[in-house]
Amino acid sequence: DTAVSQTPKYLVTQMGNDKSIKCEQNLGHDTMYWYKQDSKKFLKIMFSYNNKELIINETVPNRFSPKSPDKAHLNLHINSLELGDSAVYFCASSQFERASYGYTFGSGTRLTVV
Amino acid sequence: GDSVTQMEGPVTLSEEAFLTINCTYTATGYPSLFWYVQYPGEGLQLLLKATKADDKGSNKGFEATYRKETTSFHLEKGSVQVSDSAVYFCALSANFGNEKLTFGTGTRLTIIP
Numbered sequence: 383d384t385a386v387s388q389t390p391k392y393l394v395t396q397m398g399n400d401k402s403i404k405c406e407q408n409l410g411h412d413t414m415y416w417y418k419q420d421s422k423k424f425l426k427i428m429f430s431y432n433n434k435e436l437i438i439n440e441t442v443p444n445r446f447s448p449k450s451p452d453k454a455h456l457n458l459h460i461n462s463l464e465l466g467d468s469a470v471y472f473c474a475s476s477q478f479e480r481a482s483y484g485y486t487f488g489s490g491t492r493l494t495v496v
Numbered sequence: 497g498d499s500v501t502q503m504e505g506p507v508t509l510s511e512e513a514f515l516t517i518n519c520t521y522t523a524t525g526y527p528s529l530f531w532y533v534q535y536p537g538e539g540l541q542l543l544l545k546a547t548k549a550d551d552k553g554s555n556k557g558f559e560a561t562y563r564k565e566t567t568s569f570h571l572e573k574g575s576v577q578v579s580d581s582a583v584y585f586c587a588l589s590a591n592f593g594n595e596k597l598t599f600g601t602g603t604r605l606t607i608i609p
Contacts, residue, residue, distance in 0.1 A: 386539075415596070423534075423583055425599040438596055472539055484530055485597060489539040 385409050388473050388488040403458045403491045405473030413478045414456035419470040431456050432478050463495045498523045502586050502600035517571040517603050519586035527588040529569040534583045578607045
């Protein structure tokens with residue numbers, strides 16, 4: 383069974399549209415994250431939720447809104463998509479206060495805005 | 497703030513060559529250090545980690561030693577294979593309850609037969 387699963391794997395959409403990416407983990411972790419990987423492979427954290435509560439919110443446009451209905455799910459909704467939003471978005475999970483254990487990443491969602 | 501600096505890529509080596517990818521960090525306190533690997537078209541996988549000074553992380557023939565005196569965590573492998581071709585990321589976590597991972601810029605490694 384996949385530990386951290388993201389859907390969809392690929393997403394092509396037009397500028398101005400609204401889209402969502404879903405993430406689910408079955409590891410029993412209580413902390414989940416969204417990272418953005420740009421075209422140069424640089425990874426930057428966007429959000430982190432611990433047990434459904436937002437704990438990290440980096441400088442991200444408010445067009446991006448995470449939602450965590452329970453600790454196993456963290457979805458990312460993006461309004462009014464722009465060309466610069468094209469990237470690979472990775473979901474990850476970990477156990478809070480066990481940072482030394484590392485994260486488990488999903489396989490990524492490649493978003494292309496045209 | 498916390499930061500990770502990796503050697504610039506891309507790196508191209510012949511099969512069975514010795515590999516070193518340099519990584520240095522800046523952090524408050526005693527972070528945990530990680531190497532992640534990203535194979536083409538896939539997500540990141542944890543390769544190895546070290547949680548305190550002088551710890552050595554190892555996996556799949558790769559090794560890295562946590563050097564507090566030089567704030568480094570260089571990745572090494574004695575004999576690389578074509579299947580090691582991937583992007584390698586050094587990362588740290590500050591262990592203060594703020595659980596985010598701070599990544600380096602990644603180093604693309606290509607092994608030629």
